[in-house]
Amino acid sequence: MTVRAVRAPGRDDLESAWRAVSAELAPTPLVPSGLVKGALLKLETFQPTGAFKVRGALAAVAALPDGVPAVTASAGNHGLGMGYAAAKAGADVTVVVSTRASQVKVDKIGAYPVRLVQHGLTYDDAEAHAMTLPGHYVSPYNDPAVIAGQGTIGRELDRQADGPLTVIAPVGGGGLLAGLSLWARERGDVRLVGVESAVSRGVYASVSAGRVVEVEVGETFADGLPGNLEPGCVTPEVIGDTAELTSVTDDQIRTALRWLFHEHGLVAEGAGAAGVAVVLAGQVRITGRPIVVISGRNITVPTFTDAIREV
Template sequence: MSETRQVRPPSGDDLDRAWAAVAGRLDPTPLAPTALAPGALLKLESFQPTGSFKVRGAIAALSALPAGVAAVTASAGNHALGMAHAAAATGRKVTVVVAETASPAKVSALRNFPVELVRHGSGFDAAEAHALELAGPGRVYVSAYNDPHVIAGQATIGRELDAQAAGPLTVVCGVGGGGLAAGLGMWAERRGDVRVVGVEAAASRGVSASVAAGRVVTVTVGETLADGLSGNIEPGCVTPSVISGRVRLTSVTEPEVGEAMRWLFTRHGLVAEGAGAVGVAAVLAGKVEIVGRLVVVLSGRNIAPAAYAEAIA
């Protein structure tokens, strides 16, 4: 991306408005007991109608749009499915730009929703650049992570935990662009007795590098089972500044991600994509200091059957 977009961090009012929008359209996801630690719980965001927590931010973002304004985004993954579901739920007009090389299965899934689907470019960067060109008067670009309303929407996981899990908590979640960790960090700061631990794939540590540098930096990104967390963040992204001081960051290796996916299947019968399993991976690897009760966000289940079978073999 050649230019830096000016994006503001979310406010407390944004969190409240997001909660009203999301609570009115999504049922709370359940908690499941787990043997990860005494009294530990899994927050099953994989049970969302789109299979991922991303639908929360999408609903919050579309609900915040002024009347008559449409949305445009670039994604062929969980954010795209979230935006498509939110379009159907809110009646908003949404354009989703995907690369020409996007998975046919994901493109087919998106065609089941009332969105305008545009195929452009040979990769995500080209698709995103085209989506940004399409944004303008009457149409707003909604990032998967660098958007105040998306971040506020992800914070609604915490609002559900207020009613589901009393007392001091350690909440563990994955970190890709940082929208989920940023939202949970803001919620935890409000609640006061929660520590949030964000987990990156060791092959893609753009957020932690940016937090350490005090500005957005570019890192080398390798292949990872947690492909939903892979990639650098856009220039000027607000998530590192929101995360800094609110969220503890760690990372997990590829063998640790695979082991967590197998563990979730064999112990709980739960399917988790790599990005959804990194929190469990960090706990199993002893990389999380637990204070109070442990809650791990199982953030998504969307993985191709062949890739899943290979990962847990």
């Protein structure tokens, strides 16, 4: 695969993203929880698309030069976010999905004013095709505006919670953790903990190596977490030593989904519960007040009911 030249985002990107995101989205709730003493849950499940990725999509569309279309590949939360951003901005957006993508998700994306293209059998096929189309390719995680957009969660926390804080967030491609790292370095009293799937530790491996490395990826029902990074991806560089990285198993995530449902009446997707899973497992050293980002709720009913079924 050709290595794209992607620059790392900086403070100016975070400022621009905050203007774009705060103009369109109300702050998501920060609610007290009995998870551990003083815990708070940042509920990105209340976003209009059901997940935090609408932040990065709004920032990316706002950053497009006049007249330049956007192209992306996603049959998940990023695709929904780009659809929402297209509707808000009147932007020209193409979303490429594989022919095997979930029809439910494809239909949701297609309900937005986007050009929907189905190509190939896998996400990699769809992504490779998307990169050949005219326009600016907006990666779900390897894009400076997307990363900065996800970091606007932190700008809301500035207004919602006094420090010091330990902020715990899920990690797939690292866009969310990278965005929070931008913010945390600016704020100064925040510890960050990123939570990967135990069967897919590409960000940890790449941060440790100081370069993007490929890892073996196993099976998990938490489909927002697994996968290797795009060659040349900037998220490991942006994260650096600002965050600690740990991992959870599918069984730990299922326990967290049950806990969120029973204790808070909340539905989350697998990736969205990863932070709760790592706290319940006692794998996090907490400094100050713990905030867990519940990143999304887009899970099918059968998958959710199967996950929360008592063993």
